[in-house]
Amino acid sequence: MEMPELVMENIIWFSDFRSVLKLRQVCRKFRDFIDDLNDSKLPDSKFANIEVISKKDENEITLFLVEPKDSHRSFHSIEYSESENSRSFNEKITNLGNSNIVDVAIRDLEWVLKFQKSNLNRLHFEFDDFQLQNDSSLYTLPFKLSNMLNVSGRKIKTRELSIKTYNKSHIMSILPFADSETLKTLDFCSFDPEMEIEIDEIAKTEQWKKANTLKCDFHLLNLNVEDICHFSSIDLKVDSITAGDLDFLRKAYISSSNFERLRFDLKLFNEQVELSNIWGPAFDSQLAIIWYFRIKDSEEKVLRIEIFYYNMIPRVYYATCFSIIELRSVLNGAILHDYNEN
Amino acid sequence: MAPKKNSAKRPQPSTPKPSAPARIVKVQSSDGHILQADVRALLLSSTLAATIKGYDDENKPLEKLEVNNVVGFTLKLVLEWCEKHKEDDPAIAQAEKDKKNIFIPSWDRHFLTKLPMGNLFDLITAAYHLDITGLINYGCKTVANSAKGKSTEEMRELFGIPEPWEQPSTSTATWDD
Numbered sequence: 001m002e003m004p005e006l007v008m009e010n011i012i013w014f015s016d017f018r019s020v021l022k023l024r025q026v027c028r029k030f031r032d033f034i035d036d037l038n039d040s041k042l043p044d045s046k047f048a049n050i051e052v053i054s055k056k057d058e059n060e061i062t063l064f065l066v067e068p069k070d071s072h073r074s075f076h077s078i079e080y081s082e083s084e085n086s087r088s089f090n091e092k093i094t095n096l097g098n099s100n101i102v103d104v105a106i107r108d109l110e111w112v113l114k115f116q117k118s119n120l121n122r123l124h125f126e127f128d129d130f131q132l133q134n135d136s137s138l139y140t141l142p143f144k145l146s147n148m149l150n151v152s153g154r155k156i157k158t159r160e161l162s163i164k165t166y167n168k169s170h171i172m173s174i175l176p177f178a179d180s181e182t183l184k185t186l187d188f189c190s191f192d193p194e195m196e197i198e199i200d201e202i203a204k205t206e207q208w209k210k211a212n213t214l215k216c217d218f219h220l221l222n223l224n225v226e227d228i229c230h231f232s233s234i235d236l237k238v239d240s241i242t243a244g245d246l247d248f249l250r251k252a253y254i255s256s257s258n259f260e261r262l263r264f265d266l267k268l269f270n271e272q273v274e275l276s277n278i279w280g281p282a283f284d285s286q287l288a289i290i291w292y293f294r295i296k297d298s299e300e301k302v303l304r305i306e307i308f309y310y311n312m313i314p315r316v317y318y319a320t321c322f323s324i325i326e327l328r329s330v331l332n333g334a335i336l337h338d339y340n341e342n
Numbered sequence: 343m344a345p346k347k348n349s350a351k352r353p354q355p356s357t358p359k360p361s362a363p364a365r366i367v368k369v370q371s372s373d374g375h376i377l378q379a380d381v382r383a384l385l386l387s388s389t390l391a392a393t394i395k396g397y398d399d400e401n402k403p404l405e406k407l408e409v410n411n412v413v414g415f416t417l418k419l420v421l422e423w424c425e426k427h428k429e430d431d432p433a434i435a436q437a438e439k440d441k442k443n444i445f446i447p448s449w450d451r452h453f454l455t456k457l458p459m460g461n462l463f464d465l466i467t468a469a470y471h472l473d474i475t476g477l478i479n480y481g482c483k484t485v486a487n488s489a490k491g492k493s494t495e496e497m498r499e500l501f502g503i504p505e506p507w508e509q510p511s512t513s514t515a516t517w518d519d
Contacts, residue, residue: 003463003466003467004467004470004471006470006478007463007466007467007470007478007482010441010478010479010482010483011482011485011486011489012486013441013482013486014441014444014479014482014483014485014486014487015486015489015490016486016490019486019489019490019491019492019497022489022492022493022494022497023489023497025494025509026494026497026498026501026503027498027503027507028507030501030503031509
């Protein structure tokens, strides 16, 4: 059947994502036509979340595609098994012949991304530790993904980027390919709770600078507080923090219009005396030492700074929290410091 | 022609305005069939509109338009569609320009879905040659809706593709439900 290109383009535009992928398999002519079509002429796959997960125990990669809430089904799962050398989707198992499953999984993801026009709520990657699995090629997943994203020149529009890994270099394999105008939340999680990371390179990216929420499960080394004070919500692990850095953050947040909360898990903190010298005596709630500060241009809101401790001898401080609270929540007997940007 | 009932939820001319008598011209298909049509209906085709304007600008009498790439059977369908839409609010065409929110009115849905797929493709192709945007959009969306949820094999049948082809086993997941 001879159809003008515009007609074929229109039929594809009005089709859904699944139909176009099936149309691609109808004949070589359709496949070539769809493959040559500019992404802007393809329909939107409209997924809400995409997750790419590699699992060491099962030696497999899973691609989870989560539909928006109002769709008739909730998610699709495609499993790529290295031991079976197969792809499993909707109970249909395809033998992948001589193909490498990492390559196949990445090509499938590339197709999904080609169709994804609406912003994702969450893009999640989980890169398990395959270093000791000598016969597995699954360790190549992060680098091959990075290559694919680099070659496609596509920036993925997602509100949240979440990466769980055993190797901190994987963060930079993916982070630069998120669209910084869309990205709001960064969530970095480690398979090893003791793993440490330096954020020099990461903090230089546009994605880091423009995001407003940071959750990081790695222990941050050599944290420069100037790199994080633009976030409105922060969860971090650090070895320790100085009284000077906490005061820098206090000054930033009493003048900020969008700050909400910060929590640092600390391995060690012993500058409580220095803090009292700068901020005056703390209020002791028996769980934490607390200071309250009025914030700029607000009569109702107050910045609360808490440093939590285990009541041992000597005391062990384990976390600090900054949060914006209502004036009425200031504890009786505590001092409320006036707004002073110095 | 008496106005047909149209229950579609789209802007309709509110009250029929007293209009000038219809200007009827002959339209000849590529296989020699001669049909008659109201010029207002033909103006939905950008191609024919340009030809008609050419005649009018030169004050030449327009007796017959020749449509060399559409056969009589298909041309009759085109003219039926144009006749139905000749009084449409131009705002509809404007709103449907970006193809994002195209709603197929019930008359059109019935008109297009009753056609065998081969005739529907011919109609869309004719609409393409005559540059009738509304008919192209409704027709293509009808085809896309027909393909929705079909397996690859069923699609091959729908599009009249003769035989399966040898494709790599690793091509994209088929999304068969």
